[in-house]
Amino acid sequence: MTTTPAVLAIDVGGTSMKGAVVTRDGRPVVVERWPTDPATDTVAAIAGHLRSLAAAARDQHLDVVGAGVVTPGMLDEASGTVVYASNLDWRDVPLRALLAEATGLPVVTGHDVRTAxxxxxxxxxxxxxxxxxxxxxxxxxxxxxxxxxRPVTGDGGAAGELGHIPMVPGGEACTCGQSGCLEVYASGAGLARRYAALSGVSLPAEDVVARLGRDADADRVWAEAMQVLAQGLVTATLLLDPTTIVLGGGFTAAGDALLEPVRAGLAAGLAWRSAPPVRVAELGSEAGWIGAAALAFRSAGHADALGTWTPHALLGAPIP
Known part of the structure; x- marks a missing residue:
């Protein structure tokens, strides 16, 4: 009997993990969500989720040809070792080797944002x-x-730390040990912290955004965030000359309140060249496991299958 090739895909985050079984034609037949608890053995938890997904694939008579697991942090692409991931409390974790040993599957690892x-x-x-x-x-x-x-990874797998480019000389302290970093101002955590310091009211970032136009403190911290973010995109544009800039993550829920000042600030910061278009990511929070599945099929020798995939097939499954 001919079996359909499939891969397992897991996107590991600091608070939750997303997993899927994806067939060669780009259909997710299983999609799962689990909490991440860094206080426990996270690697063992990932291995357990992979075994659970593999069992679900076998129940549907699928031939599992590999697994893709993506994580935050600094990743040595060659060895599959996570050099450092602060929100998972990992240092020098040989993730690829540990997961392959625990599951008996060919495993490929990747960086979550590069994979997205x-x-x-x-x-x-x-x-x-x-x-x-x-x-x-x-x-x-x-x-x-x-x-x-091709993705730029850098010498130690840390390329792309845009959030830790110091943007404000003498600015506020960052958790990384530097000061004035972009994400101190233009991130969910930064926005919430700076609004609380200014207003005395503790709110999550999405609630701060909801107050725009009727709360002077919200307007101020948001305007400062947009100014810093736009300047960061100016820096990225001048360094890399991209055709397009794509914005993803929770901030994109702000819609035009994000896009309009960022586009205007980017254009104003480029005196002698035009600004690249700024677009919103289309795959949302599902991009991580979709990219992980693509990595796994590539590693298993099925790269040609990716040309047949469609967003409708991948996102059409019910997402828990």
Missing amino acids: GLAEQLLGAARGVEDFVLVTIGTGVAAALVTDG
Whole structure:
């Protein structure tokens, strides 16, 4: 009997993990969500989720040809070792080797934002674009840098730390130990912290955004965030000359309140060249596991299958 090839895909985040079983033609037959608890053995939890997904795939008579797991942090792409991931409390974790040993599966690992960039390049807002920057703005800020169709990883796997470029001389302290970093001002955590310091009211970032236009303190911290973010995109544009800039993460829920000042600030900061278009990511929070599945099929020798994938097939499944 002929079996259908499939891969397992997991996107590991600091608070939750997203997992899926994806067939060669780009259909997610299983999509799962689990909490992340860094106080426990997170690697063992990931291995357990992979085994659970593999069992679900076998129940549907699928041939699991590999697994893709993507994480935040500094990743040594060659060895599959996570050098450092602060929100998972990992240092020098040989993730690929540990998961392969625990599951008996071929495992490929990747950086979560760079992998989301791959997904957007295959199926989303950067579809067909060879040079682009994907900036994800959530609790923190990170970027996928793609030049000539290939992701820039850097010497130690840390390329794309846009959030930790010092943007404000003598600015506020960052948790990384520097001061004036972009994500101190233009991130979910930064926005909430700065609003609380100014107003005396503690609110999550989305509630601060909801107050725009009727709360002077919200307007002030948001305007400052947009100014710093736009200047960061000016820096990225002058360094990399991207065709397109794609914004992802929770901040994109702000819609025009985000896009209009960022586009205006980017254009104003470029005196002798035009600004690249700024678009919103199309795959949302699902880009990580979609990209992880793409990595797994590539590693398993099925790269040709990716050309048949469609956003409708991948996002059409019910997402828990």
